[in-house]
Amino acid sequence: MSKQILKAEVASLGGLQLKCSARGFEFLIDEPENVGGSNEAMNPLEALLCSLGACKMMVVRFFYQAKHINLKSMRVEILGEIDSDRLKGKPDVKVGFSKIITNYYIEADNSEEEIAELVAFVERTCPVKDTIVNAPEMELHINP
Structure with a gap:
C-alpha cells in the first residue's frame, strides 16, 4: 500500500472570509451577509x-x-x-x-x-x- 499525504491550509482574511490553499492554488470561502459574511464566495x-x-x-x-x-x-x-x-x-x-x-x-x-x-x-x-x-x-x- 502506497500512502500519500495531501495538504491544504486555511487562513483567515478577516471577518468570515478565508483563503484556502493547496499545491499553490487558492480560493476563497465566505458566508452570506445574513450570517455575518460579505457574500464574496461560497x-x-x-x-x-x-x-x-x-x-x-x-x-x-x-x-x-x-x-x-x-x-x-x-x-x-x-x-x-x-x-x-x-x-x-x-x-x-x-x-x-x-x-x-x-x-x-x-x-x-x-x-x-x-x-x-x-x-x-x-x-x-x-x-x-x-x-x-x-x-x-x-x-x-x-x-x-
Missing part, C-alpha cells in the same frame, strides 16, 4: 458539495472512454439538506447535512443501462463520496 458546506460533484465528474472524465460511453455532455447537481436550527442553538438537531442528493445530467449515445452502469461505477469509486460515507479516522493537534 461557504464551507457549498464548497463540500462542489468538491463532491467535481470528484464525481472527474471519475467520469477519467473512465468514460474505457467504459465505452460516447459522452456528449454532462453536469452534476449536488443538493445538501441541512437543518439550520442547529446553528441557531437548537439542541438535538444534526449539525451537518442530513441528506445529499446527486442529480446526473448525461447526454451520451448509449443505452440507459450503460449510463446507469457508468453512474454506479462513479458512485462506487468517487474518493470524496467514500470519504463522506466512510468517515476517516480524525486526529487533532493543537500547535503554538
